Amino acid sequence: MLTACPVLPGDVALRPSSFKHLSTLLAAALLAYAGASHAQTVQAWITTGDKAQLLARNADASFKPGAKAATIIEVDPKQRFQEMTGFGAAITDASAWLMQTKMNEQQRAALLNELFGKAPGVGFSFTRLTIGASDFSRHHYSFDDMPPGQTDPELKHFSIDPNRADVLPITKAALAINPKLQVMASPWSAPGWMKSTDSLIQGTLKPEAFVSFANYLSRYVSAYQKEGVPIYALTLQNEPHFEPKDYPGMRVDPAKRAAFIGGHLGPVLAKEHPRTKIFDWDHNWDEPGSPAVVLNDPVASKYVAGVAWHCYAGDVRVQSALHDRWPDKETYFTECSGGKWAPVWSDNLQYFARVLVIGTTRGWAKGVLLWNLALDENDGPYLGGCKECRGVVTIDSRDGKVTRNEEYYALAHASRFVRQGARRIASTSGYDQLDTVAFRNADDGSVALLVVNSAKQPRSFAVRVGQRSFDYTLPAASVATFTWK
Structure with a gap:
C-alpha cells in the first residue's frame, strides 16, 4: 500500500501510473548521453608541405560507432610502451x-x-x-x-x-x-x-x-x-x-x-x-x-x-x-x-x-x-x-x-x-603512405595521435579506438596531430 507524501512548494506529486513514463524518459536520457559520448570531439592540428597551414587548428572530427573507411588506423590505449x-x-x-x-x-x-x-x-x-x-x-x-x-x-x-x-x-x-x-x-x-x-x-x-x-x-x-x-x-x-x-x-x-x-x-x-x-x-x-x-x-x-x-x-x-x-x-x-x-x-x-x-x-x-x-x-x-x-x-x-x-x-x-610522462600506445602505421605514432598523457588521460601523409594527394582514413571511430582526410604531404580525451 502506497502512502501519500506531502507535496512541498515547487514539487510535482507522482502517481504510481507516472513511474512508467519516468522510466521511459530516463532511458531516453541515457541513450542521449551515450550518443553524446560517441560524438566526442577530436581536435586536428595540421601543417602542410606548401606552408598553407602551419600547426593550424583545422576542422574538428567526432567519434561515432563503427568504421567504414577503406583505410583504418587502429589505436589501442591498452598496449603501452615507453614513458616519454x-x-x-x-x-x-x-x-x-x-x-x-x-x-x-x-x-x-x-x-x-x-x-x-x-x-x-x-x-x-x-x-x-x-x-x-x-x-x-x-x-x-x-x-x-x-x-x-x-x-x-x-x-x-x-x-x-x-x-x-x-x-x-x-x-x-x-x-x-x-x-x-x-x-x-x-x-x-x-x-x-x-x-x-x-x-x-x-x-x-x-x-x-x-x-x-x-x-x-x-x-x-x-x-x-x-x-x-x-x-x-x-x-x-x-x-x-x-x-x-x-x-x-x-x-x-x-x-x-x-x-x-x-x-x-x-x-x-x-x-x-x-x-x-x-x-x-x-x-x-x-x-x-x-x-x-x-x-x-x-x-x-x-x-x-x-x-x-x-x-x-x-x-x-x-x-x-x-x-x-x-x-x-x-x-x-x-x-x-x-x-x-x-x-x-x-x-x-x-x-x-x-x-x-x-x-x-x-x-x-x-x-x-x-x-x-x-x-x-x-x-x-x-x-x-x-x-x-x-x-x-x-x-x-x-x-x-x-x-x-x-x-x-x-x-x-x-x-x-605529448607531455613528459606520457606513454606511447599502439597504433597501426605504414599503410597507404600514412605513418603514425600515438601517446597517452599521464596527467589527464588525453591521447595524441601523429599522422604523416607522405602521398602527393590527399588521403582519407578512419581512426578506430575500440568500437568507435572518426573519419578524416589529410592534405597531400602533410603532418597532423589529433587529440582527444
Missing part, C-alpha cells in the same frame, strides 16, 4: 649566444616562452648541452685548458666560466619556464692534455687520463647543479667514431668506452651523482655493433642506462633491434640537423616528422632531440664543421626576428601535445 622524457633541441654555444646577444629582452622572453612554455608554446621538455666547445662555438675550449705539454690531473684549473655569459643564463631561463626540462650533456672532446694529440682536435683518450676525465665530467655535473641546472644524463663522447679535422672531437672505441664507464665514470657518478644517467654511443644508426660491445660488457653495462642515436648514417630500425636484445636499456635520439643540402621544405617536414619523430619513438626513443635550437641567417656562428646546418629556428642577427623552420613544426606536432 620529451622533445627538443640542443642549446649550443651558438644558440645561446644568439639569444643572449642578438635579441632584446622582450624578443628573448617571447622566444623562450614559445619554445619551452605550455600551449600556445610548443613545450620543449628535453635539451642537450655541449661540455666545452663544438663546431657551433665561436672559439674552441674545454673547461680545463692547459698550455701545450702541461697537465692538470687534479683539475685545479677546472671552471665553467666560458658558459656564464650565455649558455647558463639561457638554460636557467628555459628551466624557469619549464621546471621539468631535462638537460643532458655531451663532450666533443676531453681537454687536450688528456688526449693522444695534446689537442682538442682529433686523437683519443689516454688510459692514464681515465681517472681525470671521469672526475672532469663529474665536476661539470656538480658545477651545473650548483647553478641550479640538474644534469639528467651524460654521454662520455659525442660521435666517438669520428675525428673531425677542424673542430673538437675524440675517438673512443667501444672497448675503451666500456673500460672507462665500468672502471671510472660509472663508479664516480654512482657515488657523487647517482641520479645522472649514462648513455652510450651518441652516434649514428649505421654501427649498432659498437654500443652492443659496451652493453655486452658485464661491468660497464650495469652503469649504462641507455643508448643514444644520431641520424646521419644508417636506418632508424636498428633502435628497435638493439632494444629487443637489451629491453632493460633505454633508447634516446639525441642529434640530427637539417641544412641547405636538402632545400625542399615539404620533403624536410615529412622526413623529420616521419623518421625522426615517428620512427624514433616507434623505435623506443624516450626522448627526441634535434641539433642547434637556433642559428643565424648565415647558419652560424660556427668554427669548423658544418657550414650549412639549419637551426630549429633562425634568429636574424641584425634585428632579432625569428623564422620557424620545418624542424620546428615537426617537433611541435609532438612536443605541444
Whole structure:
C-alpha cells in the first residue's frame, strides 16, 4: 500500500501510473548521453608541405560507432610502451649566444616562452648541452685548458666560466619556464692534455687520463647543479667514431668506452651523482655493433642506462633491434640537423616528422632531440664543421626576428601535445603512405595521435579506438596531430 507524501512548494506529486513514463524518459536520457559520448570531439592540428597551414587548428572530427573507411588506423590505449622524457633541441654555444646577444629582452622572453612554455608554446621538455666547445662555438675550449705539454690531473684549473655569459643564463631561463626540462650533456672532446694529440682536435683518450676525465665530467655535473641546472644524463663522447679535422672531437672505441664507464665514470657518478644517467654511443644508426660491445660488457653495462642515436648514417630500425636484445636499456635520439643540402621544405617536414619523430619513438626513443635550437641567417656562428646546418629556428642577427623552420613544426606536432610522462600506445602505421605514432598523457588521460601523409594527394582514413571511430582526410604531404580525451 502506497502512502501519500506531502507535496512541498515547487514539487510535482507522482502517481504510481507516472513511474512508467519516468522510466521511459530516463532511458531516453541515457541513450542521449551515450550518443553524446560517441560524438566526442577530436581536435586536428595540421601543417602542410606548401606552408598553407602551419600547426593550424583545422576542422574538428567526432567519434561515432563503427568504421567504414577503406583505410583504418587502429589505436589501442591498452598496449603501452615507453614513458616519454620529451622533445627538443640542443642549446649550443651558438644558440645561446644568439639569444643572449642578438635579441632584446622582450624578443628573448617571447622566444623562450614559445619554445619551452605550455600551449600556445610548443613545450620543449628535453635539451642537450655541449661540455666545452663544438663546431657551433665561436672559439674552441674545454673547461680545463692547459698550455701545450702541461697537465692538470687534479683539475685545479677546472671552471665553467666560458658558459656564464650565455649558455647558463639561457638554460636557467628555459628551466624557469619549464621546471621539468631535462638537460643532458655531451663532450666533443676531453681537454687536450688528456688526449693522444695534446689537442682538442682529433686523437683519443689516454688510459692514464681515465681517472681525470671521469672526475672532469663529474665536476661539470656538480658545477651545473650548483647553478641550479640538474644534469639528467651524460654521454662520455659525442660521435666517438669520428675525428673531425677542424673542430673538437675524440675517438673512443667501444672497448675503451666500456673500460672507462665500468672502471671510472660509472663508479664516480654512482657515488657523487647517482641520479645522472649514462648513455652510450651518441652516434649514428649505421654501427649498432659498437654500443652492443659496451652493453655486452658485464661491468660497464650495469652503469649504462641507455643508448643514444644520431641520424646521419644508417636506418632508424636498428633502435628497435638493439632494444629487443637489451629491453632493460633505454633508447634516446639525441642529434640530427637539417641544412641547405636538402632545400625542399615539404620533403624536410615529412622526413623529420616521419623518421625522426615517428620512427624514433616507434623505435623506443624516450626522448627526441634535434641539433642547434637556433642559428643565424648565415647558419652560424660556427668554427669548423658544418657550414650549412639549419637551426630549429633562425634568429636574424641584425634585428632579432625569428623564422620557424620545418624542424620546428615537426617537433611541435609532438612536443605541444605529448607531455613528459606520457606513454606511447599502439597504433597501426605504414599503410597507404600514412605513418603514425600515438601517446597517452599521464596527467589527464588525453591521447595524441601523429599522422604523416607522405602521398602527393590527399588521403582519407578512419581512426578506430575500440568500437568507435572518426573519419578524416589529410592534405597531400602533410603532418597532423589529433587529440582527444
